[in-house]
Amino acid sequence: MIASNNNNNKKKQKPEYRPPSSLETNKKPLRSDLPFDFRFSYTESSPDARPIGLREPKYSPFGPGRLDRTWTGVCAPAVDLKVKSVDVGVGEEGADLEEKRTVIREKIQGKPLTKAERRILAEKCQRNKTKRQINLGRDGLTHNMLNDIHNHWKHDEVVRVKCMGVPTVNMKNVCTQLEDKTFGTIIHRHCGLLVLYRGRNYHPRNRPVIPLMLWKPHEPVYPRLIKTTIDGLSIEETKEMRKRGLAVPALTRLSRNGYYGSLVPMVRDAFLVSELVRIDCQGLDRSDHKKIGCKLRDLVPCILVTFDKEQIVVWRGKDYKPPEDEGEQFFADRQLFDDPQSDMDCSEETRISDETRFQQE
Structure with a gap:
């Protein structure tokens, strides 16, 4: 009797660790309902740019059989190219996906923040208050970075994003892609420092499924930027x-x-x-x-x-x-994103004090 009780009290041994293998085909591929094409970088690649060749076979960077989307060598489209209807054009599909992203974002954001709430959340992301931030470097907004942003949103309503290097040439594109792909809202910007708000109705348990890329795919071959002769010259x-x-x-x-x-x-x-x-x-x-x-x-x-x-x-x-x-293409070096006339509503003294504080940091 005592021996049987001792056997029951023993912990069950964990199964031995087995590394993932492409030979295991019994697992179903992961499905993601995100309404946009998966790319390695959303800011440093353009859907309009047409490559002239590929540097490697079309191996999916998500791993073999791990995602229900087909890798084309450039992206993993949200719409299956083999199943899509012939009557529906590419422009209509893009418009439908954009409309779906807008609806999801409006549902998550809820009621807009007041000016006081924006200032309080922006104060929480100062360097003397928190050290948590996401660095956005030469690769721009990468696909795996979306998962990092949602991990930060588990613990706080806002996350600080520091943009450095090549992507900062076009900060308007960086801000647009961040809001479009994360469904968040940028509530403050000072040069390359962004404060990204998750939304009133955001809940970590309802976060979207974001499959991770296991490696960086090779960039396709694009036409040469500099030709032998400049157009119009000998x-x-x-x-x-x-x-x-x-x-x-x-x-x-x-x-x-x-x-x-x-x-x-x-x-x-x-x-x-x-x-x-x-x-x-x-x-x-x-x-x-x-x-x-x-x-x-x-x-x-x-x-x-x-x-x-x-x-x-x-x-x-x-x-x-x-x-x-x-004037329409570029942001000012500092914006509060309260409304289109936010800088006009802010007093000059508050603006100068904020700029002085960020410069000291």
């Missing part, structure tokens, strides 16, 4: 322009993991005086030069001349006209 004129571009005084020098939010307005202002602009990128990776150049080409807009000697040289073109929508 070979000799192109060579001469590249020599002159490298001899032009540098507009600015980019620091590693710095904030480049004012780079596009600086290039636009420089084009009013000079037709060639050189940006010193010593210390940055070669891939960063190409990413920054691609963003400048689309945002300024301008023509890329060369990436030689760790420099970015851009040309304004023959018939250059300053863009008229400059």
Whole structure:
């Protein structure tokens, strides 16, 4: 009798650990209802950019058989390409997914925050109050970063996101993708520091299913950014322009993991005086030069001349006209996101004191 009681009191031995294997096909693939295509980076890749080739076979970075979406080599579409109807166009599908994301976001956000609530939540994310933050680096907003944001939202209503390097050239895109993919709201921004609010009706138990990528997929092959000859110029004129571009005084020098939010307005202002602009990128990776150049080409807009000697040289073109929508494309260095006229409602004294406090941090 005593021996039987001792046997019952013994803990059951845990089964031996077995590492995951692709040979185990009895597990069902994970299903996610998120209404957008899964990409490695949502800010550094564009659905409109068409690759001309792939560097590897179409191996899913989520693992073999672990996700119910097909990996196309660039993304995992939310709509199965094999099952979709022929009558429904690509534009209609994108509009339906965007409408679905808007409905989900409005349901999670609930009633808008008051100005006092925004200020209280922004104060909680100061460096002297908390050290918890998410670093957004050269890869931009990656897919696995969405899971990290929801993990932070388990413990607090807001999370601080620090943006550094290449993505900060276009902060408007970073803020848009953050709100679109996490269904949150940015309630404060100071240069590259963002405060992301989860929403009134958010509950950690109802968080979406986000499958994790097991490795970083290779980037597809895209057309060359810099061609042998610039459009409209001969070979000799192109060579001469590249020599002159490298001899032009540098507009600015980019620091590693710095904030480049004012780079596009600086290039636009420089084009009013000079037709060639050189940006010193010593210390940055070669891939960063190409990413920054691609963003400048689309945002300024301008023509890329060369990436030689760790420099970015851009040309304004023959018939250059300053863009008229400059104010609509860029944020100010500091915003409270209360409403469209939030900066006008805030007093000048409060604005100066907040800027002084962030500079001291």
